[in-house]
Amino acid sequence: MHYGEDRVYKTIEVIGVSGKGIEDAVQTALAKAHKTLERVSWFEVKEIHGHVGDDGLVSEYQVILKVSFQLK
Amino acid sequence: MHYGEDRVYKTIEVIGVSGKGIEDAVQTALAKAHKTLERVSWFEVKEIHGHVGDDGLVSEYQVILKVSFQLK
Amino acid sequence: MHYGEDRVYKTIEVIGVSGKGIEDAVQTALAKAHKTLERVSWFEVKEIHGHVGDDGLVSEYQVILKVSFQLK
Amino acid sequence: MHYGEDRVYKTIEVIGVSGKGIEDAVQTALAKAHKTLERVSWFEVKEIHGHVGDDGLVSEYQVILKVSFQLK
Amino acid sequence: MHYGEDRVYKTIEVIGVSGKGIEDAVQTALAKAHKTLERVSWFEVKEIHGHVGDDGLVSEYQVILKVSFQLK
Amino acid sequence: MHYGEDRVYKTIEVIGVSGKGIEDAVQTALAKAHKTLERVSWFEVKEIHGHVGDDGLVSEYQVILKVSFQLK
Amino acid sequence: MHYGEDRVYKTIEVIGVSGKGIEDAVQTALAKAHKTLERVSWFEVKEIHGHVGDDGLVSEYQVILKVSFQLK
Amino acid sequence: MHYGEDRVYKTIEVIGVSGKGIEDAVQTALAKAHKTLERVSWFEVKEIHGHVGDDGLVSEYQVILKVSFQLK
Amino acid sequence: MHYGEDRVYKTIEVIGVSGKGIEDAVQTALAKAHKTLERVSWFEVKEIHGHVGDDGLVSEYQVILKVSFQLK
Amino acid sequence: MHYGEDRVYKTIEVIGVSGKGIEDAVQTALAKAHKTLERVSWFEVKEIHGHVGDDGLVSEYQVILKVSFQLK
Amino acid sequence: MHYGEDRVYKTIEVIGVSGKGIEDAVQTALAKAHKTLERVSWFEVKEIHGHVGDDGLVSEYQVILKVSFQLK
Amino acid sequence: MHYGEDRVYKTIEVIGVSGKGIEDAVQTALAKAHKTLERVSWFEVKEIHGHVGDDGLVSEYQVILKVSFQLK
Numbered sequence: 001m002h003y004g005e006d007r008v009y010k011t012i013e014v015i016g017v018s019g020k021g022i023e024d025a026v027q028t029a030l031a032k033a034h035k036t037l038e039r040v041s042w043f044e045v046k047e048i049h050g051h052v053g054d055d056g057l058v059s060e061y062q063v064i065l066k067v068s069f070q071l072k
Numbered sequence: 073m074h075y076g077e078d079r080v081y082k083t084i085e086v087i088g089v090s091g092k093g094i095e096d097a098v099q100t101a102l103a104k105a106h107k108t109l110e111r112v113s114w115f116e117v118k119e120i121h122g123h124v125g126d127d128g129l130v131s132e133y134q135v136i137l138k139v140s141f142q143l144k
Numbered sequence: 145m146h147y148g149e150d151r152v153y154k155t156i157e158v159i160g161v162s163g164k165g166i167e168d169a170v171q172t173a174l175a176k177a178h179k180t181l182e183r184v185s186w187f188e189v190k191e192i193h194g195h196v197g198d199d200g201l202v203s204e205y206q207v208i209l210k211v212s213f214q215l216k
Numbered sequence: 217m218h219y220g221e222d223r224v225y226k227t228i229e230v231i232g233v234s235g236k237g238i239e240d241a242v243q244t245a246l247a248k249a250h251k252t253l254e255r256v257s258w259f260e261v262k263e264i265h266g267h268v269g270d271d272g273l274v275s276e277y278q279v280i281l282k283v284s285f286q287l288k
Numbered sequence: 289m290h291y292g293e294d295r296v297y298k299t300i301e302v303i304g305v306s307g308k309g310i311e312d313a314v315q316t317a318l319a320k321a322h323k324t325l326e327r328v329s330w331f332e333v334k335e336i337h338g339h340v341g342d343d344g345l346v347s348e349y350q351v352i353l354k355v356s357f358q359l360k
Numbered sequence: 361m362h363y364g365e366d367r368v369y370k371t372i373e374v375i376g377v378s379g380k381g382i383e384d385a386v387q388t389a390l391a392k393a394h395k396t397l398e399r400v401s402w403f404e405v406k407e408i409h410g411h412v413g414d415d416g417l418v419s420e421y422q423v424i425l426k427v428s429f430q431l432k
Numbered sequence: 433m434h435y436g437e438d439r440v441y442k443t444i445e446v447i448g449v450s451g452k453g454i455e456d457a458v459q460t461a462l463a464k465a466h467k468t469l470e471r472v473s474w475f476e477v478k479e480i481h482g483h484v485g486d487d488g489l490v491s492e493y494q495v496i497l498k499v500s501f502q503l504k
Numbered sequence: 505m506h507y508g509e510d511r512v513y514k515t516i517e518v519i520g521v522s523g524k525g526i527e528d529a530v531q532t533a534l535a536k537a538h539k540t541l542e543r544v545s546w547f548e549v550k551e552i553h554g555h556v557g558d559d560g561l562v563s564e565y566q567v568i569l570k571v572s573f574q575l576k
Numbered sequence: 577m578h579y580g581e582d583r584v585y586k587t588i589e590v591i592g593v594s595g596k597g598i599e600d601a602v603q604t605a606l607a608k609a610h611k612t613l614e615r616v617s618w619f620e621v622k623e624i625h626g627h628v629g630d631d632g633l634v635s636e637y638q639v640i641l642k643v644s645f646q647l648k
Numbered sequence: 649m650h651y652g653e654d655r656v657y658k659t660i661e662v663i664g665v666s667g668k669g670i671e672d673a674v675q676t677a678l679a680k681a682h683k684t685l686e687r688v689s690w691f692e693v694k695e696i697h698g699h700v701g702d703d704g705l706v707s708e709y710q711v712i713l714k715v716s717f718q719l720k
Numbered sequence: 721m722h723y724g725e726d727r728v729y730k731t732i733e734v735i736g737v738s739g740k741g742i743e744d745a746v747q748t749a750l751a752k753a754h755k756t757l758e759r760v761s762w763f764e765v766k767e768i769h770g771h772v773g774d775d776g777l778v779s780e781y782q783v784i785l786k787v788s789f790q791l792k
Numbered sequence: 793m794h795y796g797e798d799r800v801y802k803t804i805e806v807i808g809v810s811g812k813g814i815e816d817a818v819q820t821a822l823a824k825a826h827k828t829l830e831r832v833s834w835f836e837v838k839e840i841h842g843h844v845g846d847d848g849l850v851s852e853y854q855v856i857l858k859v860s861f862q863l864k
Contacts, residue, residue, distance in 0.1 A: 003163070003195050003197065003203040003204050004163030004203045004204045005161075005163065005204075006160075006161060006162055006163075006172045007161040007172075008158055008159065008160055008161070008172060008173050008176040008177075009158065009159040009161075010156065010157070010158050010159075011157040011158070011159065011208070012082065012084075012156075012157075013082070013083040013084075013138075014080055014081065014082050014083070014143075015080065015081040015082075015083065015140065016078075016080055017077075017078060017079040017080070017081075018078055019075070019076030019077065019078075021599055022598065022599060022814065023813055023814060023850070026842070026850060027849065027850055028078045028079075028080060029080050030844055030848055030849070030850065031848055031849075032080040032143055033080075033848075034844070034847075034848025035848075036143075039846075040844045040848065041843070041844060042841065042842065042843050042844060043841065043842050043844060044839065044840070044841045044842075045839075045840035045841070045842075047620065047621075048620070048621035049618065049619065049620045049621070050602070050618065050619050050620075050621075051075050051617070051618050052606055052610070052616045052617060052618060052619060053075065054615075055610075056606055056607055056609075056610025056611075056616065057603065057606070057607075058599070058602060058603055058606065059075040059076045060075050060076045060077075064083070066157075068159065071158075071176055071180075084154065084156075085154070085155040085156075085210075086152055086153065086154050086155070086215075087152065087153040087154075087155065087212065088150075088152055089149075089150060089151040089152070089153070090150055091147070091148030091149065091150075093239055094238065094239060094310065095309055095310060095346070098338070098346060099345065099346055100150045100151075100152060101152050102340055102344055102345070102346060103344055103345075104152040104215055105152075105344075106340070106343075106344025107344075108215075111342075112340045112344065113339070113340060114337065114338065114339050114340060115337065115338050115340060116335065116336070116337045116338075117335075117336035117337070117338075119260065119261075120260070120261035121258065121259065121260045121261070122242070122258065122259050122260075122261075123147050123257070123258050124246055124250070124256045124257060124258060124259060124283075125147065126255075127250075128246055128247055128249075128250025128251075128256065129243065129246070129247075130239070130242060130243055130246065131147040131148045132147050132148045132149075136155070165743055166526065166742065166743060167525055167526060167562070170554070170562060171561065171562055174556055174560055174561070174562060175560055175561075177560075178556070178559075178560025179560075183558075184556045184560065185555070185556060186553065186554065186555050186556060187553065187554050187556060188551065188552070188553045188554075189551075189552035189553070189554075191764065191765075192764070192765035193762065193763065193764045193765070194746070194762065194763050194764075194765075195761070195762050196750055196754070196760045196761060196762060196763060198759075199754075200750055200751055200753075200754025200755075200760065201747065201750070201751075202743070202746060202747055202750060211556075219523070219555050219557065219563040219564050220523030220563045220564045221521075221523065221564075222520075222521060222522055222523075222532045223521040223532075224518055224519065224520055224521070224532060224533050224536040224537075225518065225519040225521075226516065226517070226518050226519075227517040227518070227519065227568070228370065228372075228516075228517075229370070229371040229372075229426075230368055230369065230370050230371070230431070231368065231369040231370075231371065231428065232366075232368055233365075233366060233367040233368070233369075234366055235363070235364030235365065235366075237311055238310065238311060244366045244367075244368060245368050248368040248431055249368075252431075263332065263333075264332070264333035265330065265331065265332045265333070266314070266330065266331050266332075266333075267329070267330050267363050268318055268322070268328045268329060268330060268331060269363065270327075271322075272318055272319055272321075272322030272323075272328065273315065273318070273319075274311070274314060274315055274318065275363040275364045276363050276364045276365075280371070282517075284519065287518070287536055287540075291451070291483050291485065291491040291492050292451030292491045292492045293449075293451065293492075294448075294449060294450055294451075294460045295449040295460075296446055296447065296448055296449070296460060296461050296464040296465075297446065297447040297449075298444065298445070298446050298447075299445040299446070299447065299496070300444075300445075300586065300588075301586070301587040301588075301642075302584055302585065302586050302587070302647075303584065303585040303586075303587065303644065304582075304584055305581075305582060305583040305584070305585075306582055307579070307580030307581065307582075316582045316583075316584060317584050320584040320647055321584075324647075339579050341579065347579040347580045348579050348580045348581075352587070354445075356447065359446075359464055359468075372514065372516075373514070373515040373516075373570075374512055374513065374514050374515070374575075375512065375513040375514075375515065375572065376510075376512055377509075377510060377511040377512070377513070378510055379507070379508030379509065379510075381671055382454065382670065382671060383453055383454060383490070386482070386490060387489065387490055388510045388511075388512060389512050390484055390488055390489070390490060391488055391489075392512040392575055393488075393512075394484070394487075394488025395488075396575075399486075400484045400488065401483070401484060402481065402482065402483050402484060403481065403482050403484060403490075404479065404480070404481045404482075405479075405480035405481070405482075407692065407693075408692070408693035409690065409691065409692045409693070410674070410690065410691050410692075410693075411507050411689070411690050412678055412682070412688045412689060412690060412691060412715075413507065414687075415682075416678055416679055416681075416682025416683075416688065417675065417678070417679075418671070418674060418675055418678065418691075419507040419508045420507050420508045420509075424515070435595070435627050435629065435635040435636050436595030436635045436636045437593075437595065437636075438592075438593060438594055438595075438604045439593040439604075440590055440591065440592055440593070440604060440605050440608040440609075441590065441591040441593075442588065442589070442590050442591075443589040443590070443591065443640070444588075444589075454670065455669055455670060455706070458698070458706060459705065459706055462700055462704055462705070462706060463704055463705075465704075466700070466703075466704025467704075471702075472700045472704065473699070473700060474697065474698065474699050474700060475697065475698050475700060476695065476696070476697045476698075477695075477696035477697070477698075498589075500591065503590075503608055503612075526742065527741055527742060527778070530770070530778060531777065531778055534772055534776055534777070534778060535776055535777075537776075538772070538775075538776025539776075543774075544772045544776065545771070545772060546769065546770065546771050546772060547769065547770050547772060548767065548768070548769045548770075549767075549768035549769070549770075597815055598814065598815060623836065623837075624836070624837035625834065625835065625836045625837070626818070626834065626835050626836075626837075627833070627834050628822055628826070628832045628833060628834060628835060630831075631826075632822055632823055632825075632826025632827075632832065633819065633822070633823075634815070634818060634819055634822065651739070651771050651773065651779040651780050652739030652779045652780045653737075653739065653780075654736075654737060654738055654739075654748045655737040655748075656734055656735065656736055656737070656748060656749050656752040656753075657734065657735040657737075658732065658733070658734050658735075659733040659734070659735065659784070660732075660733075660802065660804075661802070661803040661804075661858075662800055662801065662802050662803070662863070663800065663801040663802075663803065663860065664800055665797075665798060665799040665800070665801075666798055667795070667796030667797065667798075676798045676799075676800060677800050680800040680863055681800075684863075699795050701795065707795040707796045708795050708796045708797075712803070714733075716735065719734075719752055719756075723811070723843050723845065723851040723852050724811030724851045724852045725809075725811065725852075726808075726809060726810055726811075726820045727809040727820075728806055728807065728808055728809070728820060728821050728824040728825075729806065729807040729809070730804065730805070730806050730807075731805040731806070731807065731856070732804075732805075786805075788807065791806075791824055791828075
């Protein structure tokens with residue numbers, strides 16, 4: 001890739017869920033995107049949500065991501 | 073589904089149009105998404121627009137939705 | 145198309161990159177979308193970014209667009 | 217109207233109030249705009265407020281709209 | 289109440305859920321607030337979400353409201 | 361006015377400028393609106409800007425207001 | 433209080449109304465919160481609204497505040 | 505005009521449409537405003553939209569502007 | 577709980593503080609809410625702030641959360 | 649300065665703190681900027697925060713400003 | 721530069737003014753930043769404003785940019 | 793420092809990059825700011841971005857921070 005040459009990227013929104021933590025939820029979503037999309041280049045964390053169990057502990061993090069990849 | 077297990081959802085944006093009302097425009101968009109996507113789980117109304125006829129009456133509602141479904 | 149009849153549109157987010165300028169970056173993204181999607185109807189410019197070369201000149205514009213088309 | 221020809225629209229903000237419901241408040245505002253402005257083309261619902269009576273029931277909906285019409 | 293005299297209001301956020309529609313979800317939330325808070329004066333709809341059933345139909349609307357009442 | 365009866369309000373945006381302070385700038389804008397519009401009911405302060413003189417002191421406040429009045 | 437030790441704060445939204453001015457409306461809301469909540473620590477002004485009398489003068493300021501206090 | 509003297513401006517929202525480009529759409533809207541309003545002072549580009557023709561090319565730009573002018 | 581049945585939730589805003597990290601600050605806030613509120617269901621991270629010690633290291637994270645629970 | 653000639657401004661963010669009031673906090677910040685920057689031209693109030701003393705009175709206002717000045 | 725290695729960037733806000741057009745205003749701001757800062761890497765257009773001359777034509781564009789560069 | 797005494801703070805925007813995680817990226821940015829600015833007091837995380845490697849794993853986190861320090 002050279003700066004200045006014509007390129008097009010697409011951005012999609014995915015939600016990664018993990019019981020382990022915020023960064024694990026990010027990686028869960030990216031692993032899925034990696035399998036179905038040719039080549040993910042970068043992401044942005046848009047929102048961080050979560051569910052609380054009956055014991056008052058975080059049972060899972062739900063991280064909303066924007067994920068971008070080049071259209072070839 | 074159990075809270076805490078790894079899952080990934082995708083969110084897309086659709087616009088439902090209906091001459092009958094806001095809730096009908098929501099349902100029109102969801103029916104379309106239901107046919108093409110495996111299983112829509114939830115939605116959010118992002119914007120409500122509309123067109124006005126020559127008689128000054130609402131001729132249609134255009135409702136922008138975010139629609140989410142699980143990637144299996 | 146008649147106002148008032150049920151229709152559904154989908155909106156996706158793409159990023160057009162061009163070394164020539166903002167409007168050229170918009171057109172680059174739309175040309176790509178036109179090839180892969182049946183019929184793009186309208187777009188909205190959401191963000192305008194760019195890269196700067198070692199000479200302090202804009203080397204490229206990166207324009208984030210929302211692009212909408214009808215689901216048939 | 218042909219796409220590509222020069223045109224100018226104006227957008228104003230009005231608030232429609234109705235005791236009957238959200239869509240009725242939209243129509244109340246548009247009917248008023250229709251009488252005083254030549255030709256309203258489209259609208260957007262920006263906010264939905266309301267008042268609550270002593271019995272705990274919604275006594276009225278107050279819907280804030282952006283309304284657009286062509287300047288001829 | 290006279291304009292200009294010192295008063296204080298409190299605003300809380302509630303979510304009304306209903307299988308019947310948006311306005312019914314608003315009323316469900318206000319009825320609950322009416323029972324526990326002395327006197328609700330006005331509200332604002334902040335977000336409209338919903339759940340979709342296995343049949344692709346809206347199974348419920350979830351409406352996020354800001355509700356205000358005077359502190360006496 | 362009774363809650364529940366159909367009414368329509370219009371909201372316009374004005375900027376009041378005053379060398380004396382924020383509240384004086386608000387009042388300057390409202391006095392002007394009062395002369396040209398039948399009956400202003402309420403306002404909202406949207407932004408507060410200002411100019412700084414050569415001595416480093418605020419030379420004026422520029423307050424952007426939304427002003428609403430009933431359409432009769 | 434020492435930085436680094438576990439603490440929890442709660443933030444509530446109140447609206448102070450005063451015929452005298454913006455800062456008086458802030459203080460009116462805080463005085464009320466001070467009586468009912470153990471110890472208010474800080475606040476943020478979120479919105480400034482007001483009502484206009486028949487003479488075109490500001491009859492009162494309505495200031496929306498976020499107010500925070502420690503949960504002990 | 506001297507800084508510090510009382511003045512009032514009004515801001516309106518217009519949409520300029522042009523098949524030639526973004527800056528031409530801005531100028532189209534300003535030319536119209538110039539004819540009907542005494543003296544436009546400044547503007548802000550709020551949104552940039554557009555329509556796409558059957559050939560996948562931008563058929564027109566629709567630029568939403570805020571335009572301000574002094575009330576004398 | 578069945579989708580479609582009437583329910584009401586309340587959302588409050590709390591700030592969890594921890595010297596250990598972002599997720600620990602979230603859990604600190606939730607533990608407190610769990611003790612005083614019957615049953616917290618979900619949360620959203622709204623803002624992440626922090627304090628820096630004299631050594632230039634993060635001395636604590638302050639995480640602003642929205643926390644929701646059902647009103648029974 | 650003539651409109652149309654090339655110029656560049658820089659905008660920085662400062663927080664003015666004062667025990668006397670909002671406008672005094674603005675002036676405190678501008679006086680500081682005036683001493684260290686060549687020539688401040690205009691400002692915008694972005695946020696208004698404050699601290700509350702043990703007596704429930706505002707002990708200080710903290711006003712976040714954007715301040716702009718020309719780069720020569 | 722290798723992805724994954726520790727780096728720090730700084731982002732500043734500048735306003736470029738030009739009588740020629742939007743892209744010329746961007747370049748005017750970047751040229752100035754290039755002279756005073758070691759190496760500008762990328763930018764984002766945040767707002768586009770302008771001034772209108774007595775003839776109703778755009779006399780200049782004022783483009784607000786965020787500009788980022790690496791701290792070495 | 794005593795509440796109520798005049799003070800001025802400055803807020804700047806920095807981006808910390810780390811291959812280890814979100815909190816490490818925060819600390820990387822703060823360490824840099826600590827070396828060049830007299831005394832950083834607090835920060836806010838504004839955005840969390842990242843880059844994805846060819847293996848689909850997060851190669852680095854890029855955290856945008858606002859960092860504040862007192863002007864003496």
